[in-house]
Amino acid sequence: MAGRLADEEPERAYKHARAARRLASRVGVVREAAGIAAYHAGEWAEALAELRAARRLSAGDVSYLPLMVDCERGLGRPERALDLIKSPEAKNLDPMGLVELRIVESGVRRDLGQYDAAVVTLQIPELRDRRLRPWSARLFYAYADALVEAERAEEASDWFARAAAADRDGETDAAERYAELEGLHIIDTEDGDVEDAGAENAGAEEIDTGEGSLEDGGDVVTEDEAAPGDEAAPGDVAAAEGAPATGIEFKAADPEVPETPDEDVPDVPAVFLEPKPADGEQPPHTG
Numbered sequence: 122m123a124g125r126l127a128d129e130e131p132e133r134a135y136k137h138a139r140a141a142r143r144l145a146s147r148v149g150v151v152r153e154a155a156g157i158a159a160y161h162a163g164e165w166a167e168a169l170a171e172l173r174a175a176r177r178l179s180a181g182d183v184s185y186l187p188l189m190v191d192c193e194r195g196l197g198r199p200e201r202a203l204d205l206i207k208s209p210e211a212k213n214l215d216p217m218g219l220v221e222l223r224i225v226e227s228g229v230r231r232d233l234g235q236y237d238a239a240v241v242t243l244q245i246p247e248l249r250d251r252r253l254r255p256w257s258a259r260l261f262y263a264y265a266d267a268l269v270e271a272e273r274a275e276e277a278s279d280w281f282a283r284a285a286a287a288d289r290d291g292e293t294d295a296a297e298r299y300a301e302l303e304g305l306h307i308i309d310t311e312d313g314d315v316e317d318a319g320a321e322n323a324g325a326e327e328i329d330t331g332e333g334s335l336e337d338g339g340d341v342v343t344e345d346e347a348a349p350g351d352e353a354a355p356g357d358v359a360a361a362e363g364a365p366a367t368g369i370e371f372k373a374a375d376p377e378v379p380e381t382p383d384e385d386v387p388d389v390p391a392v393f394l395e396p397k398p399a400d401g402e403q404p405p406h407t408g
Contacts, residue, residue: 123158135162142171149178153185160188165195183210187221190229199229220247220256224263236271243267258288262295269302278302 123141126134138158145151156171169192172185186205193202205211206226214222223242230239243264247254265280281302284295300307
């Protein structure tokens with residue numbers, strides 16, 4: 122239940138996790154669940170304590186390290202967060218964990234007012250990976266956010282567009298942030314209910330979500346395309362139709378079509394003719 126409710130009802134998820142903890146406090150996976158639920162509920166101190174316990178019970182599992190760093194950040198202790206980032210255990214994280222750790226470190230640098238360092242922290246090889254990865258959307262978004270804080274809005278706009286293209290499930294507001302920086306209105310075409318975007322959207326272009334590359338001069342390659350025999354899922358960045366991955370497109374409002382006045386329509390009577398009978402066929406009885 123804690124897992125099911127974590128995204129939509131984090132407070133209830135946290136209560137379920139605490140109940141499980143009372144029943145099995147010496148089980149590592151229970152303490153892990155309690156720590157993650159507390160993290161989603163914003164209970165930073167509780168989350169940090171539970172994740173530390175889970176780490177001890179799981180023979181030093183380091184996968185919780187990015188969450189623990191973020192908890193230190195939430196508690197207003199950026200120096201302790203940086204100490205965890207520099208710890209020897211951080212080198213044992215898998216690729217996903219390392220990217221998450223860099224994202225959190227960038228946030229810590231911003232908390233300290235080190236905006237340029239926050240940008241540099243995210244300039245890792247994964248940022249220029251031409252194949253979409255599970256972390257691509259979050260990494261692109263975090264980099265764009267850091268660029269905004271560093272007052273590099275033009276570059277940030279480009280990276281928010283890339284984040285929107287990579288965000289297949291719409292987990293971020295990258296499209297909205299891109300529109301805000303570009304001064305555009307968003308038209309949601311997923312439900313087919315397109316509203317008039319107004320005159321100030323005239324001439325706006327759609328987000329480039331399929332043609333081109335995460336770097337100049339190449340094509341985006343998705344994981345689905347890389348696997349032989351797999352069909353591309355709806356919303357892939359390199360979809361053949363070029364449709365936006367988020368189901369949101371930016372475009373100008375449709376021009377108004379003038380209605381034809383009734384007086385211009387010629388007044389001609391309608392004449393209905395009966396078909397002629399075929400050879401040998403009796404005409405229909407009309408009497």
